Amino acid sequence: MSARVAVLVFPGTNCELDVAAAAERLGGASDLVFHTETSLRGADAVVVPGGFAHGDYLRTGALARFSPVMAAVAEHAAAGGPLVGICNGFQILTEAGLLPGALQKNAGLKFLCQTVTCRVTSTGSVLTKQAELGSELRLPINHFEGAYICDQATLDELRAEDRVVLRYADNPNGSLDDIAGIANQAGNVVGLMPHPERASDPLLGSDDGVVLLASLLGAAADRAVAA
């Protein structure tokens, strides 16, 4: 049985079909789950895709946190279920308190839409498990609020616990410590600004994101077997 991935859809989400298509191309089964739902329908993994949930009103991700589905997401994460937030999804997970820190406006005050090089700096997460430590991935970014920030104590903790999973080779947005992606303590919750689903086929210009999504599907499959 293939791993089932719930892809959340908020009003304003716009990357859900890309994520679903990429997951299916890699052998997973995807299920779009609307934000008003209260169940993840038995999904093995959850992806919070990119876009502009609730119009980015107030702050990016601030309102999505109160959507009914988020209680089920928090429960899934607390039970060790794989959960990945991509771009706006990352912003939502920080606002929901599932990951530390926050995402701020890019240092150059420009909306960035480009392909960047990211280095895998930890393989201790569900998203980077199958990647090679130190390998470089060409991944697209597409954001205005992508500069990661947290207090010094949190940064020290992230470093000491090996929770910075991806770093920009050439920091495009002023992100603290070149951070492109982080994980929670257990490694089952990951947030990243780059879009691996947009680099999941050579036709898209890069398939460097496949190793990340394959890691996630692998973690989801392990969970499906265990369940």
Added chain:
Amino acid sequence: MNAARSEGGDEGDRYHRRVRYEARIEVTHLPGVLDPQGATVERALPALGYSGVTDVRIGKCIRLVVEAPDREAARSQVESMCERLLANPVIEAYDLELTELVPTG
């Protein structure tokens, strides 16, 4: 000052009085947090001939009206809103001003 508090028709109001307060909430970046908008405006001002301008910080202002039994209750409600939603304590600070609204007419 207490005009609003004694307003209202029926007997129960004396025990369940509700006063309307306008809250003005200023949300700003915490000190030390990068404020690229403020920095950009600070760089732009000298181009218009305003020299010697420093420490430009850009935040947002939120106004809302809240009903509560008294000022303390109103303040604690709005503070809770700020901490849970209106500001993100990781990167933002907030400042709160309450004004009692006296019904007119």
